[in-house]
Amino acid sequence: MKHCYWLFLLLFAVLLSSCITNKDVVYLQDKGTAMSDSLQIKELSKPYRVQINDILYINVKALDEELVSIFNPTSQENSGQNVGGANLYFTGFTVDLHGNIKFPILGEINVLGYTIKDIEAKVKTALLKQYFKETAEIFVTxxxxxxxxxxxxxxxxxxxxxxxxxxxxxxxxxxxxxDIKTTGDRTDVLVIRQYPDGQKIHHIDLTDVAAMKSPYYYIQPNDMILVKPLKRKVLGAGETATQTLTTVASIFSVLVSTYFLAKNL
Known part of the structure; x- marks a missing residue:
């Protein structure tokens, strides 16, 4: 019986240490890694640069709407539906493997690596050069x-x-x-991001307020977010102290029963 007692204490210590604590599940805690003005952290988001397979919505407006109708897919104007979802898959402009989009009249325009503002300026300049006059007062979105x-x-x-x-x-x-489950590891969330030369895996600790300074805090199109399970889940411990105690009690009960059965044989 003495052996069961010590085994019970060992199991209890292991499982108790495996309980999921408050620090495991609370987002953006001040762990001392941020500066004194941690509550006023400056965001590090940068303008997104267009990648292959992105779909762009491009709308051209002018004083004479008939002049720009060729540049705006009719389904967007007359369907009465919101611009988005599957509609944009068919009417938007997809960036091909060479980083180009095929635009009416203008033909292929390279947009790979450009920001949204850059593309607006690029399309407007090309339209003024090949199709419109300055007096048309065109506006590109x-x-x-x-x-x-x-x-x-x-x-x-x-x-x-x-x-x-x-x-x-x-x-x-x-x-x-x-949201992340209680058994998910918030301290090491993986962000798999697409780049022109391939994909890269980045790590971010969402339990630390310093995560707001990370260049991966703001996601980008085609990002893959992977949340790993806590090691505590692998051990089979409970998510709370009550669940852990229940597990320990069950194991101890089995051990005691096995001990007495073996002793009586």
């Missing part, structure tokens, strides 16, 4: 056709999501996917 990203791992809902916003931080993106 360029937007990404939604911010598409993938979430997988220990989250409430894995899958591919699209948000129609210009900027989305990683916490908002995860919240849209059902």
């Amino acid at each position: 360029v937007k990404l056709a939604g911010l598409r990203y993938t979430v997988t791992g220990e989250t409430g809902g894995t899958g591919v999501y699209t948000l129609y916003q210009d900027r989305v931080n990683i916490i908002e993106a995860l919240a849209n996917a059902g």
